[in-house]
Amino acid sequence: MRAHCFQHLPFEGLGSMEEYFRQKNIPLTSTQFHLGQSLPSIDSFDWLIIMGGAMSANDDAEFPWLTEEKRYIKKAIDAGKVVIGVCLGAQLIAASLGAKVYRNKQKEIGWFDLTPTKYAQKTILADCFSQKLEVFHWHGDTFDLPKDAVLLASSEVTKNQGFIIGTKVVGFQFHLETTYNSAKDLIDNFSDELNGG
Numbered sequence: 001m002r003a004h005c006f007q008h009l010p011f012e013g014l015g016s017m018e019e020y021f022r023q024k025n026i027p028l029t030s031t032q033f034h035l036g037q038s039l040p041s042i043d044s045f046d047w048l049i050i051m052g053g054a055m056s057a058n059d060d061a062e063f064p065w066l067t068e069e070k071r072y073i074k075k076a077i078d079a080g081k082v083v084i085g086v087c088l089g090a091q092l093i094a095a096s097l098g099a100k101v102y103r104n105k106q107k108e109i110g111w112f113d114l115t116p117t118k119y120a121q122k123t124i125l126a127d128c129f130s131q132k133l134e135v136f137h138w139h140g141d142t143f144d145l146p147k148d149a150v151l152l153a154s155s156e157v158t159k160n161q162g163f164i165i166g167t168k169v170v171g172f173q174f175h176l177e178t179t180y181n182s183a184k185d186l187i188d189n190f191s192d193e194l195n196g197g
Contacts, residue, residue, distance in 0.1 A: 008053030
């Protein structure tokens with residue numbers, strides 16, 4: 001197995017996933033969009049992990065590489081790669097598959113419960129979504145479910161918190177990968193978003 005990460009900001013990396021890959025000796029490469037790095041060959045990895053970012057999946061005018069990134073994500077899905085998106089990454093998967101991404105009714109920042117759906121129990125992630133989970137959130141956008149997606153969980157503020165398509169495409173609006181340092185980095189860089197909501 002070879003993993004490749006799409007990273008949009010220097011401080012929004014793989015979090016706890018990175019240590020897992022290192023412990024398992026899984027080769028890990030990355031494209032740092034904020035540094036203007038090029039996309040890899042589609043044959044150079046088995047798993048594509050798309051991380052978060054402060055931009056919207058709709059901000060192509062400000063970040064032109066988003067257009068190319070969404071096309072590439074669709075190409076990876078069509079090639080049968082495992083594709084996992086976190087926060088912005090989930091929104092980019094949804095957008096690449098033709099689903100709408102838009103402002104949520106309010107921002108969701110902090111530790112909040114997820115309620116699994118009954119549909120989650122019929123997927124390969126059933127064990128992960130068998131009961132309520134308290135997870136970290138930091139997002140202002142949400143998305144419609146892509147075609148053929150199964151809704152995994154919802155929160156009080158955000159209906160579409162996670163989805164799976166088949167067994168290889170997964171989007172999580174929330175952050176399971178959060179560590180102390182990654183949460184601190186978000187607070188240090190985006191403290192203006194902490195408005196008591």
